[in-house]
Amino acid sequence: xxxxxxxxxxxxxxxxxxxxxxxxxxxxxxxxxxxxxxxxxxxxxxxxxxxxxxxxxxxxx
Numbered sequence: 001x002x003x004x005x006x007x008x009x010x011x012x013x014x015x016x017x018x019x020x021x022x023x024x025x026x027x028x029x030x031x032x033x034x035x036x037x038x039x040x041x042x043x044x045x046x047x048x049x050x051x052x053x054x055x056x057x058x059x060x061x
Contacts (some may be wrong), residue, residue: 012052 011017027035 012056 007014007017
């Protein structure tokens with residue numbers, strides 16, 4: 001699967017998806033493949049997903 005197709009299918013916001021992927025890769029490289037765990041990272045992702053879903057539901061007629 002091409003990278004463009006993955007982005008088109010997986011991303012709710014194309015810019016944010018690419019930006020986050022860049023920062024994740026950069027963090028991985030800066031720490032020589034062993035980045036530190038971020039406390040509460042999963043909770044933050046869940047919150048963002050809930051906000052995104054509620055915004056998309058508001059836009060539905």
